[in-house]
Amino acid sequence: MTNQEFLSKHIVERKGTNCMKWDDLTSLYGKEDLLPMWIADTEFSTCDAIVNALHTRVSHGAFGYSVLPKDYISAFSGWMDRHYGLTIEKEWLRLSAGCVGAIALLVNAITEPGDACVIMTPVYYPFHNVVKENGRKLVTCELIYEDGTFHIDYEAFEKAIVENDAKLFIQCSPHNPVGRVWTEDELKKVLSICRKHGVLVISDEIHQDIALWGNRFIPAFSVAEGAYRDIVIVVTSVSKTFNLPGLMHSHVLIPNAELRAKYDALTQRLHCFNTNVLGQVAARAGYLYGDEWHKAFISVIESNYNYMKDTIAARAPEITVCKLEGTFLPLLDLSKVVDPKRMHSFMVDQCGMAVDYGEQFGAGYEGFIRLNIATDPKILADAVERILKAIGK
Numbered sequence: 434m435t436n437q438e439f440l441s442k443h444i445v446e447r448k449g450t451n452c453m454k455w456d457d458l459t460s461l462y463g464k465e466d467l468l469p470m471w472i473a474d475t476e477f478s479t480c481d482a483i484v485n486a487l488h489t490r491v492s493h494g495a496f497g498y499s500v501l502p503k504d505y506i507s508a509f510s511g512w513m514d515r516h517y518g519l520t521i522e523k524e525w526l527r528l529s530a531g532c533v534g535a536i537a538l539l540v541n542a543i544t545e546p547g548d549a550c551v552i553m554t555p556v557y558y559p560f561h562n563v564v565k566e567n568g569r570k571l572v573t574c575e576l577i578y579e580d581g582t583f584h585i586d587y588e589a590f591e592k593a594i595v596e597n598d599a600k601l602f603i604q605c606s607p608h609n610p611v612g613r614v615w616t617e618d619e620l621k622k623v624l625s626i627c628r629k630h631g632v633l634v635i636s637d638e639i640h641q642d643i644a645l646w647g648n649r650f651i652p653a654f655s656v657a658e659g660a661y662r663d664i665v666i667v668v669t670s671v672s673k674t675f676n677l678p679g680l681m682h683s684h685v686l687i688p689n690a691e692l693r694a695k696y697d698a699l700t701q702r703l704h705c706f707n708t709n710v711l712g713q714v715a716a717r718a719g720y721l722y723g724d725e726w727h728k729a730f731i732s733v734i735e736s737n738y739n740y741m742k743d744t745i746a747a748r749a750p751e752i753t754v755c756k757l758e759g760t761f762l763p764l765l766d767l768s769k770v771v772d773p774k775r776m777h778s779f780m781v782d783q784c785g786m787a788v789d790y791g792e793q794f795g796a797g798y799e800g801f802i803r804l805n806i807a808t809d810p811k812i813l814a815d816a817v818e819r820i821l822k823a824i825g826k
């Protein structure tokens with residue numbers, strides 16, 4: 434499928450569909466009439482196979498309590514094997530209505546109140562909240578920002594662990610919002626530091642399938658041929674892959690039986706261990722039949738990013754479009770053209786746009802915004818032109 438074929442078939446109007454991105458802007462941004470470039474879903478309808486599977490399931494008409502489709506694990510494992518050479522074992526898998534909810538449950542299941550949990554900032558803001566709101570101590574370790582891209586500061590990471598006697602590291606891989614697809618070497622260094630200091634790892638791999646330009650996503654379970662599986666728990670889903678977050682269906686993968694027992698004890702006690710039957714049906718269909726759609730989706734993201742980067746480089750080189758290896762959520766460094774203290778009014782009042790602000794991801798990033806580029810190229814062009822016009826370019 435070419436980009437043009439994908440776009441002409443899959444662009445959908447989301448405004449007026451009770452869509453969080455388009456239809457509830459006043460509650461977050463104080464105005465309704467904004468161009469929404471925030472949150473992490475897309476203006477694309479999902480692949481036909483998923484829609485057809487949902488139609489078939491819905492037309493049955495009965496929506497009683499359900500169990501996973503019998504071939505669900507082989508469909509999921511087949512996708513992971515085809516794309517990443519990883520086999521998923523049935524006993525690792527638990528279901529959750531969302532990755533963030535799963536992280537919150539895990540924090541409660543495998544750490545104690547007051548325990549220090551490390552995150553690498555700037556990072557997806559719910560990581561901060563989940564730690565703080567569950568009575569754990571939040572420890573941030575800054576990524577190094579250099580030449581429009583980000584690197585891990587291993588020394589600072591180890592120091593943060595040791596000084597705080599940290600028990601948990603919440604990893605984002607690929608990393609939202611810095612757009613890195615961590616290499617095996619980077620992951621190995623981080624995991625070996627965690628191993629050395631007895632730190633458990635939750636690896637949020639929800640963006641696993643959004644690796645661009647041949648950057649290879651490495652599952653944490655594959656690092657060093659699986660040597661870290663006993664200390665790592667993965668949360669993931671196909672919600673970013675196929676634009677399905679509203680179906681509330683995610684995976685928690687726990688190879689270590691002791692950690693799994695702790696998670697099970699908590700989820701049994703709270704009675705939250707199942708997901709939506711339609712989410713299960715959709716994910717299965719995507720794993721089995723979604724490759725072509727996914728490939729075209731990746732190509733559209735790459736093309737959108739190239740357009741934005743080239744246009745901004747030509748007309749406003751003072752703006753840095755950060756490097757993007759994965760995710761569809763690049764950071765833009767506007768600090769040379771906008772006073773960071775005025776960033777909100779610049780975006781909302783001057784550009785008429787709803788974006789995610791850098792400061793949501795980490796202190797010191799007030800001069801940055803995060804743009805969601807998994808959208809109609811015309812919408813992206815509108816967004817880019819609004820920013821350029823607002824700075825007089």
Ligand SMILES: Cc1ncc(COP(=O)(O)O)c(C=O)c1O
Pocket residue numbers: 472473530531532533534557605609637639640670672678683
């Ligand atoms: C890193 C990361 N984790 C989790 C989520 C949300 O996951 P869920 O909707 O399954 O809670 C997002 C959404 O943007 C994300 O970027």
